[in-house]
Amino acid sequence: MAKQFILPKNGTPANELLDRMESFKSRDLNWTEGKFFGYVFYPGEEIYEVSKKAYLSFYATNGLNPSAFPSLRKMETEVIGMTADMLNGDENTTGTMTSGGTESIMMAVLSAREWAHKHKSLKGIPEVLAPASAHPAFPKACHFFGLKYVEAPLMDDYRVNVAEMKKLITSNTVLMVASAPQYPQGVIDPVEEVAGIAKDKGILCHVDCCVGGYLLPFLEKGGVELPRFDFRVPGVTSISADTHKYGYAAKGASTILYRNSDLRRGQFYIKTDWTGGIYGSPSFAGTRPGGAIAAAWAVMNFIGEERYIKMQMAAYHTTQKLKKGVLEIEGLKILGNPNATLFAIASDKYDVHVIADEMHHKGWYLNRQQLPPSIHIFVTDIHIGKEELFLNDLRDAVKKAGKLTWDSIKKSVQIGAVKGLKKILKPESFNKLIDKANSGNSPDHDGRQAAMYGMMGALKGTDKLDELVEDFIDQLNSPEDTKDE
Ligand SMILES: Cc1ncc(COP(=O)(O)O)c(C=O)c1O
Incomplete structure (x- = not known):
């Protein structure tokens, strides 16, 4: 690799480079077409332009030192404040913006470890207890920060089995996890039960709302009945919510919120005797791109509550139509009872991977899952109005998958x-x-x-x-x- 790519001796004109870069895109997913689910949350040109302009305006700034860029400090504080309010936090709720869901989850795990060192007398390695469906960011965090990861089994409806989870608690358990919703089947874990147990046992409880943080509050306001999942639930001590998912802001932005500032302190890193001066950093990253913070602030203020409700409710209705259409196709089923805008299509009759292959020929790029095999559907603004196109193609793909080809x-x-x-x-x-x-x-x-x-x-x-x-x-x-x- 080192010999294969060499820094050019002289620079290349920008136009030439930009043309070449355009050509690199030829095999990428076409993310404005709406024929795939996940990866990109495209809200249409109007919002996208606001996000881009805000990002570019703060492109060079660095959120590492808030006293150097009070503008970023103001916007970050406001994004955290607005998110805390959406998730029913109170005046003690606090948080930090991070680079994405994974970093937010890593911060929750790290702060739980530090909290436990301070407040509990552990006899062994601290443990995180999470549903088997929890995002891999949790075991990744345990791997990075030296905690033990314990997986609780799921019920038949893919929500965590709380009774079994309870049996896995040990004197070293420092954090229990629930997701709202979890990614694979899009179901919401019984947050109230998990957090209730955590509270009784003196354990912290994190709710992974990376997907749901900017979605569920607006579905609730739009009239969808959902189980409680946020700071209203006693025992919930931290929540991750991604502005770069259903917040429709630029990539590289998420929030991690804590019930109080004592919990947040656990994620800070401070070195006071460095020869370069006193160093303090609020999260995993050192340098933090100001553009991502600015774009999140701008997009949230541009969209506002009423439009978020409209957008998320429209995605919800599209999801309902898609689910109904899928269930009308003989041989297909939906796993569990997903109640937001994600779901998984499975089959006892057909190989869903062959169906996904057939869909690929029709231009759909579908994420495939295992245990059990299924196709993941993640409905966003871009899919509104594409229900019939998807369902017609799916019907055809199923027909083809049924033949011995x-x-x-x-x-x-x-x-x-x-x-x-x-x-x-x-x-x-x-x-x-x-x-x-x-x-x-x-x-x-x-x-x-x-x-x-x-x-x-x-x-x-x-x-x-x-x-x-x-x-x-x-x-x-x-x-x-x-x-x-
Ligand atoms: C439920 C859930 N949590 C966490 C994450 C991780 O987010 P990111 O990819 O931004 O790190 C995802 C990503 O899809 C997710 O679906």
Whole structure:
């Protein structure tokens, strides 16, 4: 890699570079078309322009030191204040803006660890107890900060099984987690029950509202009945909410809120004897891009409560139409009882990965899930009005998936072959083979990923799966082609 890319001796004219960069985009997802779910929250040109202008206006600024940029301090404080109000916090509720949901969750885990060191006498490694459906940011945080991660099983409706969760509490449990909603099936965990237990046991409770923070408050105000999920629930001590998801602000912005400032202090890092001066940082990042803070402030103020309610309710109605249409297709089902704007399509009759492949041929890029296999749907503003287009394509894709096609035969042969080869090949040779198979399954290829997911299924539970995913990430972060498109 080092020899492959060399800094040019002389610069290149900006226009030429911008043209080349435009061409790099040719294989990216078309995020203004609305034929995929997740990744990008596009609210249309009007709001997008406000976000872009605000970002550019504060492009060079740095939120590391608020006394150098009082403008950022003002906007960050106001974003936190508005979010705390939306989530029914009180005058003691406080928080920080971060780079995204993952960082907000990491801060909640870190502050729980620090809080426990201060207020509890632990006998071992501090533990985080979370539903099996919780976002991987939680185990990632435990991995980074040296906590033990304990997973609680789910009920048949994919919400956490509170009775089983309770049994997993130990004297080292410092934080219990619930999600509102969780990502995979879009269901809301029983926050009141989880937080109630946490409160009784003297444990902190985090609600992952990364998706729901700028969605559920407006659905409630629009008349949707939802279980309680925010600071109204006694025992909830922190909440993460992402402005860069349903807040429709620029990427790189989320909030982590705490019931009081003592809890927030746990995420600060301070070094008073550094030769460079006294150093203090409020979160994971050192330098914090002012643009992301400014865009969040501008977008929230531009949209305002009434328009957020309209936008989120429209996405909710689209979700209802999509769910109804999906359930009318024989052989398809929806997992659990998702009550917001996310859901997962599964089937006992068809291979959903083959359905996703067929949808790919119609221009839809769908996220696939496992345990059980399903297709993830994440409805946002861009999908409003595309219900019939999606459902017509889905009906057609299901019809095709039902036929014994060359692709489905090829896939089952591949899975069988993988299982057989795993038994007879040496691990190194087997891994090489898998690498090769993966390289033909990137979304920009012919889009046929069913075989890859089938292989993942065949390998599940073996020690090779971690290694395989590591290889895959390594491959995705390595140069694919040195030539510009
Ligand atoms: C429920 C939930 N929590 C946390 C995250 C992590 O957010 P980010 O990707 O911004 O780090 C996500 C991302 O989709 C999510 O769905």
